[in-house]
Amino acid sequence: MAHAYTPGLKVLRETKIQKIRLLPLKGKLRVQAGDEVTPHKVVAATELPGNVQMVNVAGQINIDPTDVGDCMLKTEGEAVKRGEPLARSKGIFGLFKSTLDSPADGTVESISSVTGQVVLREAPIPVQVDAYIQGKVIEELPEEGVVVETTGTFIQGIFGIGGERQGEIKVIVSGPGEKLDPGAMDASCRGKVLIAGSFCSLAAFRRAMELEVAGIIVGGFNYEDLKPILGFDLGVAITGGEQIPTTLVVTEGFGTIAMAHRTFDLLSRHAGKVASINGATQIRAGVIRPEVIIPLTGSELEGIDAHVDSKLGIEDGSLVRVIRAPHFGVLGRVRSLPPELREMESGTLVRVAEVELDDGTMTLLPRANLEMVETD
Amino acid sequence: MSEEKRDHSQARTILATDCGSTTTKAILIQLIDGEYRQTHRGEAPTTVEAPFEDVTRGVLNAVREVEELADRQILDEDQIIRPAAGDKGVDIYISTSSAGGGLQMMVAGVVKSMTGESAERAALGAGAIVMDVLASNDGRLPHEKISRIRQLRPDMILLSGGIDGGTISHVVELAEILHAANPRPRLGLGYQLPVIYAGNRDARQTIWETLSNTTDLTVVDNIRPVLERENLTPSRDKIHDLFMEHVMAQAPGYKKLMSWTDAPIMPTPGAVGAIIQTVASHYGITVVGVDIGGATTDIFSVFEDTFNRTVSANLGMSYSVCNVLAEATLPNVLRWVPLAMDEAELMNRIGNKMIRPTTIPQALEELQIEQAIAREALRLSFIQHKQFAVGLKGVQKERTISDAFDQSASGATLVDMMALDLLVGSGGVLSHAPRRHQAARMLIDAFLPEGITRLAVDSIFMMPQLGVLSMVNEKAATEVFEKDCLIHLGTCIAPVGPAKKGRKVLDAKLILPDGTVVERELTQGEMFLVPATYEQPVKAVLKPAKGLDLGGGKGHEIETELYGGVVGLIFDGRGRQPFVLPEEPAERVAKLRAWSEATEEYVASPQPAAS
Numbered sequence: 001m002a003h004a005y006t007p008g009l010k011v012l013r014e015t016k017i018q019k020i021r022l023l024p025l026k027g028k029l030r031v032q033a034g035d036e037v038t039p040h041k042v043v044a045a046t047e048l049p050g051n052v053q054m055v056n057v058a059g060q061i062n063i064d065p066t067d068v069g070d071c072m073l074k075t076e077g078e079a080v081k082r083g084e085p086l087a088r089s090k091g092i093f094g095l096f097k098s099t100l101d102s103p104a105d106g107t108v109e110s111i112s113s114v115t116g117q118v119v120l121r122e123a124p125i126p127v128q129v130d131a132y133i134q135g136k137v138i139e140e141l142p143e144e145g146v147v148v149e150t151t152g153t154f155i156q157g158i159f160g161i162g163g164e165r166q167g168e169i170k171v172i173v174s175g176p177g178e179k180l181d182p183g184a185m186d187a188s189c190r191g192k193v194l195i196a197g198s199f200c201s202l203a204a205f206r207r208a209m210e211l212e213v214a215g216i217i218v219g220g221f222n223y224e225d226l227k228p229i230l231g232f233d234l235g236v237a238i239t240g241g242e243q244i245p246t247t248l249v250v251t252e253g254f255g256t257i258a259m260a261h262r263t264f265d266l267l268s269r270h271a272g273k274v275a276s277i278n279g280a281t282q283i284r285a286g287v288i289r290p291e292v293i294i295p296l297t298g299s300e301l302e303g304i305d306a307h308v309d310s311k312l313g314i315e316d317g318s319l320v321r322v323i324r325a326p327h328f329g330v331l332g333r334v335r336s337l338p339p340e341l342r343e344m345e346s347g348t349l350v351r352v353a354e355v356e357l358d359d360g361t362m363t364l365l366p367r368a369n370l371e372m373v374e375t376d
Numbered sequence: 377m378s379e380e381k382r383d384h385s386q387a388r389t390i391l392a393t394d395c396g397s398t399t400t401k402a403i404l405i406q407l408i409d410g411e412y413r414q415t416h417r418g419e420a421p422t423t424v425e426a427p428f429e430d431v432t433r434g435v436l437n438a439v440r441e442v443e444e445l446a447d448r449q450i451l452d453e454d455q456i457i458r459p460a461a462g463d464k465g466v467d468i469y470i471s472t473s474s475a476g477g478g479l480q481m482m483v484a485g486v487v488k489s490m491t492g493e494s495a496e497r498a499a500l501g502a503g504a505i506v507m508d509v510l511a512s513n514d515g516r517l518p519h520e521k522i523s524r525i526r527q528l529r530p531d532m533i534l535l536s537g538g539i540d541g542g543t544i545s546h547v548v549e550l551a552e553i554l555h556a557a558n559p560r561p562r563l564g565l566g567y568q569l570p571v572i573y574a575g576n577r578d579a580r581q582t583i584w585e586t587l588s589n590t591t592d593l594t595v596v597d598n599i600r601p602v603l604e605r606e607n608l609t610p611s612r613d614k615i616h617d618l619f620m621e622h623v624m625a626q627a628p629g630y631k632k633l634m635s636w637t638d639a640p641i642m643p644t645p646g647a648v649g650a651i652i653q654t655v656a657s658h659y660g661i662t663v664v665g666v667d668i669g670g671a672t673t674d675i676f677s678v679f680e681d682t683f684n685r686t687v688s689a690n691l692g693m694s695y696s697v698c699n700v701l702a703e704a705t706l707p708n709v710l711r712w713v714p715l716a717m718d719e720a721e722l723m724n725r726i727g728n729k730m731i732r733p734t735t736i737p738q739a740l741e742e743l744q745i746e747q748a749i750a751r752e753a754l755r756l757s758f759i760q761h762k763q764f765a766v767g768l769k770g771v772q773k774e775r776t777i778s779d780a781f782d783q784s785a786s787g788a789t790l791v792d793m794m795a796l797d798l799l800v801g802s803g804g805v806l807s808h809a810p811r812r813h814q815a816a817r818m819l820i821d822a823f824l825p826e827g828i829t830r831l832a833v834d835s836i837f838m839m840p841q842l843g844v845l846s847m848v849n850e851k852a853a854t855e856v857f858e859k860d861c862l863i864h865l866g867t868c869i870a871p872v873g874p875a876k877k878g879r880k881v882l883d884a885k886l887i888l889p890d891g892t893v894v895e896r897e898l899t900q901g902e903m904f905l906v907p908a909t910y911e912q913p914v915k916a917v918l919k920p921a922k923g924l925d926l927g928g929g930k931g932h933e934i935e936t937e938l939y940g941g942v943v944g945l946i947f948d949g950r951g952r953q954p955f956v957l958p959e960e961p962a963e964r965v966a967k968l969r970a971w972s973e974a975t976e977e978y979v980a981s982p983q984p985a986a987s
Contacts, residue, residue, distance in 0.1 A: 025560070052556040054518035065545065109556065114582050115549040117518075119556050159731045223698070223727030224720055235690055235699025236671075237730050254727035283695055283731060324735040325725065325742055339444070346743035347810030347979065350736055366736045368421075 009156040009251075009289065009371065011263050014304050017154050017293055018138070021129050022145035024048065033140050037131035037148060039166045039276055044145050047124035053104050058116020061089040061098040065116030072118070074108045080120070081105055087118070132164050133276045134295045152295040153270060155251070155263055157217070160279025160290030161230065161239045162247030165193075167214030169271050169294070173197035176264035179256065180218060182207040189213045193275045193292075195267045199256040200248070202228060208246045215247040215277045217267060217292060219259035240280025240288070247279040249290040257329040260321065260373070270294045314372050320355060324369040331373065332357040338364075384638065384848045387467035389460045391442070391450060392841035393435050394644055395422055395473040395633075398670035398694055398733050399804070400431075402438035403838050404446055404466070405845070405856055412852040414860040417836055418442035421734050423629075430629035432636075435471070456636055468848060471637050472840040473630070474644035474669065479503060479619050480562060482530040484510040484554070486537035486546040491575065494600045495536040496764075497684070498574070498608040502615035503643030504531075505672065505689045510553070512537070512546045518553055525557040531623045533559070533569065533591075534611060535583070536599045538576030547575045551586040558590050561622070568592040570618045574599040574611045594618070619643060639848045645674045647843025648802065649685050651857065652676040654846060656683075658854075661797035664823065666754060667839070668803035670694035670733055673753050675761040679790040684765035688757040693805050694733030697749060701726050704752035711957050712748035712821065714968040715741065740978065743810070747818055750805040754822030762791045793826040793952075794872065794927055800862070802834035813976045816865045816943045826872045826952045827927035828918075830939055831865040864910035864941035870948040873924040875900040880921055881949050886938075887915040898949040901967070903974045906947070908940025946975060 027046020031037060057072070058065045071087045074080050080102045091097035106120040131137075135150030170192040172184050180196040182204040189211050196204075196218040202225040208216055226234045230242060251259050275294045282288040314320055318334045332355040341349040342364055350366040357363060390405040390412075400423075404416040418441025423434035436454060443450050449464045450457060457465030481504040485492030488511035499506050507528050510521055525533075533554065537547030554571065561569045571591040573583050580595055587593045596610040620640050624630040634641060642650075645667065652665040656678035665676040671692040676685045690699040701709060706719060713722075725745060729735065737743040766789050801807070801819050809815040815833045825831075838861050846853035871881045882898040889912035896904070908914045919933040920926045928934045938945050950971075958964040972978050 049558060052519060052522050054522075054553070054556065110552065112548065112552055112586075115545045115552060117549060117552055119552065121556075222720060223723045233698070233702030235702045236696045237698075253731060254724035255721075281731075283733060323732045324728070324738060326739050328728070344736075344738045346737045346740045348736055348738070348743065348808070349810070366738055368734050368736045369738060371732070 009158060009373075010154055011156070011260070011266065011373065012154045013266060014151065014296060014302055015154050016149060016151050017133070017135075017295075018147055018149045019132055019135075019293075020141070020145060020147050021132065022141070023129055023143075024127060026143040027127070028143070029140055029146060031131075031137050031146060033137050033146075035137045036135075037137060038134050039131055039274075041131045042128045043131050043137065043148070045126065045128045047126050050106065050122035050124045052109070053106065053120040053122065055086065055100070055103060055118045055120055056116060057087045057100055057111075057118045060100050061087060063089050063116070066113050068116045068118070069111055069113055072108075072111055074102075076108050076111055079107050132278075133293050134274070150293070150295040151301060152293060153266060155217075155266065155292040157249040157251045157279075157281075157290035157292070158253055159221075159237060159239075160247065160249040160281050161226070161242050162215070162244050162279040163240050163242070164276065164278045164280075165214045165247045166274055166276050167191050167193040169193050169195060169267060169273055169275050171195045171268050171271050176219065176261055177258040180204045180216070185211055185213065187211065193217065193277055195259075195264065195271075197264075198258040201225070205229065205246065205248065209244060213246045215249065215275075215279075217249045217251065217259075217277070219250070219252040220255045220257040221248065221250045223254040237281050237283040240278065240282070242279075247277055249277055249279055249292060252329055253323070255328075260331070262373070267292070314353065314367070314370060319373045320353070320370040321373055322355070322357075322365060322369060323371045324366075327357065327363070327365070330357050334370075335362065337367070384468050385851070387849060387852070389466045390468045390470070390845065390849070390852060391439065391456065391466040392469070392838075392845055393438060393471045394647075394837075394840040395431050395435065395471060396644065396669060397474055397692075398422060400434035400438045401837060401841070402435070402442050403836075403841050404442050404448075404450075405852060411859070412855040414836075414838060414856045416442050416446040417838075418445060430632070431473070431627065432629045432632050435633065468638050469636055470639045470841070470844045470848060471633060472642045472644045472647045472844050473624070473633075474672075479615075479623055479643050480505050480507055480531045481534060481615070482506070482508050482510065482525065482528060483534045484536065484550050486512045486550070486575075488514050490603070491536045491538065491600050493764075494606050494608070495534050495574070495611070497606070498536075498599055498611040499534055499615060500685045500687060501608060501646075501649065501683070502612040502619070503646030503649070504615065504619075505687050507689070510550065512550065518556075521553050522557040525554065525559045529560055529562045530569075531562055532615070532618055533571045534599075534615065535571060535573050536575040536611075538579065538598075539603055540577045540598050540601045542576055542578075544576055544579035544582065547579050548582050548586065551583050555586050555590055567622065570594065570622050572596060572611060572614050572618070574614075577601075592622075616640070616642070616646070639844060642840075642844045642847070644669075644840045645685065645687060647840040648674065649676050649683070650843040650846055651839045651853075652800070653678060653683050654854070654857075655798070655800070655862075659798075662792075662795055663798045663800065664791070664796055665800040665839075666757070666802065666806075666819075666823075668693060668750060668753060668757075668801075668805055670804070671696050673757040673803075675757050677761065677765050677791055679765070679792060679795065682765075682767075682790055684761070684790065686757070686761040686764045688753075688760050691753045691757050693746065693750060693753065693803075694729060696730075697726055697733075698730045700749050700753045700756070703756055704749075709748050709752050711964060712751050712968070713744055714965055714972060715744065716961070716965065717745075744978070746805060747809070747814060750818050751822045754818065758823055762789045765790045793824065793829075794925070796825060796829050798830045798832060799823055799825055800832045800834065802837055802839050804837065807834050807837040811977065811979065812863065812865055812942045814978070816868075816946060817972075817975055817977050819865075820868050820870075820946065820948060824870070824952055824955050825868050826870055827925070828934075828936065828938070829868050829870075831868055831943075831946075832862050832941070833865060834861055835863045864939065866908065866910075866941040866943040866945055867938045868946045868948055869898075869918065869926070869938070870950075870952050871898070871920045871924040871926050872952040873920075873930065874954065875921065875924060875951060877901055881924055881951075882921065882926070882947070883919045884947065885917040886945075889914070896947070898947045900949055900951060902947075902949040903971045904947050905943070905975050906940075906945040908938065908944045910939050910941045913937040913939050914945065943975075
């Protein structure tokens, strides 16, 4: 059977999800393998080296760099307080001495007799990593972090902004094709993850941020609305570090696009449950897509393992989504994969798939413009 | 690398791949009747992305396509069969790579415009993306430099500074800043960041004492031993070595890929640079080459026997397509689109290309938008290149009285568009343009060649593979380059200087190969195309109007031979210095359509019907 590799986004009803929780530098683990964890449980912690101040001692007390060592009142490794004398020149016949006070609290890290600079290291900055999802620690990565596992619903978006958040799922539209009305949100939305149909306008997103909504999951968003939120033009899709109160997960793309029925139905089914979401997106160097994770427990589990064979690509019968104009966003089923190159309207010669679209029409589309809808 | 050593000069079948940030391309080269020819090509999406996270998966998919097309077994399950036996396998397998974001470096020098620039040139020449240039005089305070180093997390750092025997304190201060920042590499948590020291040799001991505990320090010869001379080779070679040892070894699947290849994997831009230099020296000409990719645009030039490369890290056609929009601004992109478009709609379309980078323009309108963006990405990258491709700064020059009237100082750009002989385009949007006429137009509109300039494209984007092939089998690389890689588009003839709208700018008398004489006038604002082949050049007498220059001086007639190609001779009367597009939208669209028609740029194909 003809078959072609096509990347797709995951929309899985029930699957095992593992999250690696890593520290930026080596540190200490706060949990052990086998521990049950909640999303906010700190699993590992470390201290980042403090900020550095370079103090030009030679220049400031007017001595030769080679004499800096002799004029220091503190040695390497010694702590010093802001305003405390750090170095003093010998003066002339013991008179006219110049003293330099420390510009900050810290520790003397190094003294250079070549440049006359002294490096002061300020107090370390504590960093903690939490579990992010409710689950179980299944592996310890010594000094680096842990792997947390859960079983639940896993949905990938195509693009997002904002970092990791948790909140109760609330469906705020009547269907996947409905746009989010800013007026539909009120104080009851605070801390919730809202499921929002085909489009979230700038006004709606601003309203959500005001109300401190935890997150919005929506089919489409306007590219031009990113700038007023981020404060700059988003040139490359590397996001996640934005300091905004509401995380955005876009499931389909830029523009007004109805959320895929399957995604909407799955999210709606879990209304009232707590989801962990992350808008972090990186479409280069190890792709990261935004995600929605809804851990399931006890009777919610159906015992299916929706692990998708990652070697599988599209083939005859595959359910696909068109991801480029002129049929952008439309679902269809692959009917054949002709091996020969075909010419498109643009004149481009490409490998194609014959696709039966949702409305029954048959069309030839570039294979590169199809995304497999992975289902369980 | 493959352990078994074979004589690569005797190879009959060669497989070469280029793992780009978007697509992995494989080509098959075979010895046919005593000469090497590129015979088949396959491609597949690059698989650094989950669920694969293994670059070799994309390589195997691309090779499988070659197998299908060539009807030759190359793979035995997931292994490349080597050496070739009968109609199975290949003799050599080589690869280049820019996947995983390529090689990202920071460089440091004492004076930004001197050792800082030399270090930047060395890093760029080795195929790196330079994330930042630190210098003692860059205006930033030490703590700002430290937080910048921490924030960027480069793959490696090149530290230079000072001429041999000069003062050491400044370069040591830079080392102290590096030490204080204690930088971590981008990939791999437990590794020390590779740092190359290529500065004043008298500072080596102190640098070693400062940095050897916190970084993986390597010392090479000074990049600028004296003010008047650069010595880039030792640093470039070391960057290549460390790229293989550290960066590649950390990227998903690369350890496996490295074990397959018969030569070290080269960073893609390094390989393209190797081929551009070969062309310039082989034909004794000035060349500008461009490789526009999904994430970055590289420009290479050889003027006055000096090779320069720049990489515009965030000007590309997919991953960084929105950055082109941000830097060029929407009006500058729209000025090339020959149709009226809603701005928000256009921005969403471009945004969707960024988040789904492997998609292909199916509709003509989509193609026109992509090619408009490409013009701006190329234009902006070329501006950066011209600013960087300069003579050595800080060099004292002996001046005669006549030089006193010449305002050029040391460090003036080497790029002289009037002196440019050949402009070569490469990269998906140029090599895969449905019509070669489109590639020619994109090159002309973006680079604005002056006078008489030959245009060519890399036929199917195989310059990277040929660059690395030239390292193991130069004969094969040169033969394939001449016969299969370079597609001659034709020649652009563009008079330089101001002229009023509709005024005559050039008289052209062309003697075609069959003896026919064609006489034409070119007016301001007009373009026309004369069919001509590369093999049979056209004799031409070209007389620019008064005040306009075609290379022989203002108003001076030129007698020459013009080389055609698959497009032909493109006469461009739209003006150079200045080149101005109409601002009024309706007039602009009308002009764009007229130029398109005159140069046979777009010919719509009917949408194919399903069976």
